[in-house]
Amino acid sequence: xxxxxxxxxxxxxxxxxxxxxxxxxxxxxxxxxxxxxxxxxxxxxxxxxxxxxxxxxxxxxxxxxxxxxxxxxxxxxxxxxxxxxxxxxxxxxxxxxxxxxxxxxxxxxx
Numbered sequence: 001x002x003x004x005x006x007x008x009x010x011x012x013x014x015x016x017x018x019x020x021x022x023x024x025x026x027x028x029x030x031x032x033x034x035x036x037x038x039x040x041x042x043x044x045x046x047x048x049x050x051x052x053x054x055x056x057x058x059x060x061x062x063x064x065x066x067x068x069x070x071x072x073x074x075x076x077x078x079x080x081x082x083x084x085x086x087x088x089x090x091x092x093x094x095x096x097x098x099x100x101x102x103x104x105x106x107x108x109x110x
Contacts, residue, residue: 024097026106027075031090033101035110036072047076047087050109057087066092073098073107 027033034047034057043059045068057076059066068074068089075091078084093101101107 024100025091031075031077033110034074034076036068036070036074053084055085055087057089059089068092
């Protein structure tokens with residue numbers, strides 16, 4: 001929205017202090033939680049999954065903008081072929097989302 005220079009707001013409204021609502025993405029279908037153990041370069045990494053298996057995961061092309069570090073909590077989807085060994089990362093959680101998931105008992109397997 002374009003403002004005429006005289007109608008432009010002089011300040012941005014500050015967010016309301018206190019507890020704010022936010023949505024947390026939960027696993028759908030074949031997805032599961034995982035914790036990144038090590039990075040291998042080329043957007044490949046080793047992830048310990050909620051089913052206690054180690055998988056070599058990659059970040060698919062449409063999500064290459066995600067910066068993943070060791071220790072991050074991620075959402076991954078195992079491949080249909082070699083699903084016990086490989087998978088794709090579909091989401092990376094921020095610290096506030098990890099706190100919420102842990103508080104509500106979703107990360108007890110990790």
